[in-house]
Amino acid sequence: MSPEELAEQIAAGNVRAVARACRLVDDHAPEARELLRLLHPHSQAAWTIGVTGSPGAGKSTLVDRLIERFRAEKKRVGVVAVDPTSPFSGGAILGDRVRMQRHFEDAEVFIRSLATRGALGGLSRSAADVVGVLAAWGADVVLLETVGVGQDELEVTEVCDTTLVVVSPGLGDDVQALKAGILEVADVFAVNKADHAGADATVRDLEAMQALGDATLSAHDGHVRFRPAIVRTVATTNQGIEDLVRALEAHRDAALQHGEAKRQQRAATTLRRLITQALTERAFSELGTAVEEAERRIVEGTSDPYSECDALVRRLSIPRS
């Protein structure tokens, strides 16, 4: 099937075409780029929500509840779930997602798992592209659930309209970890497992950090930032989900008014990512075994990485398409 035919079928809502496109994109098949180019105009309407936070905070259960809630409104829902690929976990973490599988028989829900690119998490290189495929399929909402370890929090904000950070009491969401950046990426906080001891303390910590952040930010750039809502949830018993959805929607509506800057940012990120990928793929393919020969000289001690890099880059002809 040509990329044109596949793109047409996806835009027409064909689920099997979507599954096929996800595979092509994840395998970096040669026709994937053309397909993504064709799908791009169709993928601009979906609301994309990133769900991140520490492992064990209850992200999968919360995503399951959000699917349920959006389906009650007859919305079409796409889910991209990023899984760690570790020889040790061996898919065990997937167990948390068993609950989500009850949606597999719903034709208006499409769930796709992706492996992380490294043992320690980080968003799969394909994640942004698969989100685009599900959006082009006509999903009203696409949920992107991360592993929650690694830099993927930062990448999620580049891919999604709204970023939900899930924290839970006493599970490594201590003040220091929050300081280290999570506050910057959150559009909405869910304090999940809110029935556990320590939930109040977690909410208080978040509020204190926000107050500090507000002060720092106004000192920095003088404008008022969207202040993330803090919502208490108990995903296992479906508590707080309505409040959570309202907070997410409030962010979406507020963000629409400032959407230009975010779309600009996202276009820039995607374009830079594609250019870097294209350049390095072509360069290493052109250099071939010369790279391994250079490595050998470095290991032998007859050369160093800096000289070898210069020599290799000089050898490159033109990385044209």
Next chain:
Amino acid sequence: MSPEELAEQIAAGNVRAVARACRLVDDHAPEARELLRLLHPHSQAAWTIGVTGSPGAGKSTLVDRLIERFRAEKKRVGVVAVDPTSPFSGGAILGDRVRMQRHFEDAEVFIRSLATRGALGGLSRSAADVVGVLAAWGADVVLLETVGVGQDELEVTEVCDTTLVVVSPGLGDDVQALKAGILEVADVFAVNKADHAGADATVRDLEAMQALGDATLSAHDGHVRFRPAIVRTVATTNQGIEDLVRALEAHRDAALQHGEAKRQQRAATTLRRLITQALTERAFSELGTAVEEAERRIVEGTSDPYSECDALVRRLSIPRS
């Protein structure tokens, strides 16, 4: 001062030259690459130890104890401490490192802080190069302390001979987080704050994961892997530090026998990193404002990132040095 003169002074042990070189490297000054090339032959003898783990596990205090311990043996010690650069933290995390400052007056200890490259951590791009500078200065041991959030754990193993993972009871080091990759990168575990409740449970969790890992690994590739030691420490009261150093040294000695593969891996990583950096820097500098023009078309909806990427890469002449 020319890179040649600077390299000579560093190799002669001049601390001010080291400070200057660290600045040049961190600023990506034009002469930094030449300097690093000249220092490379001098930077191969140091023992590099990466120290990673969750925020709040006590990494800085443990590093402080390790400096003290190595100094008692008259070893020259370099420390690279990676700090998160967050508008919210504003350097507050540095407070943990106040203790370490007692070593600042010791001419045989050189401590350099580096900012992370993004709000959410990850090893600074300069970290590997600064480790090289301190090694060339003649440090017997270089300790690289990470922020402990993000993918930096994985990167640390690429830069360091020995990776120490610091965990502490009940601080987010739950089984799920461990599964997600930390076990793969650890050469030695320190269960710090071992006087706290839950330390036994943490040690048991680690042992259980190791047993599982052993089974998985032998099934996978049939050879026996170095099994990380698990050492209990209380850094604040200096307990367990001797045991920890012995475990680190045992790893170093064992690794020496299998060092070829690791050095090969590291040469490959460094070379690939340098090539990718060189290519993208040159490409974006050559493309200039054309990138922003392409972004504008994408945001306006008159084009898409895939077509623009192809057009831009086609425009590139030769990314020669």
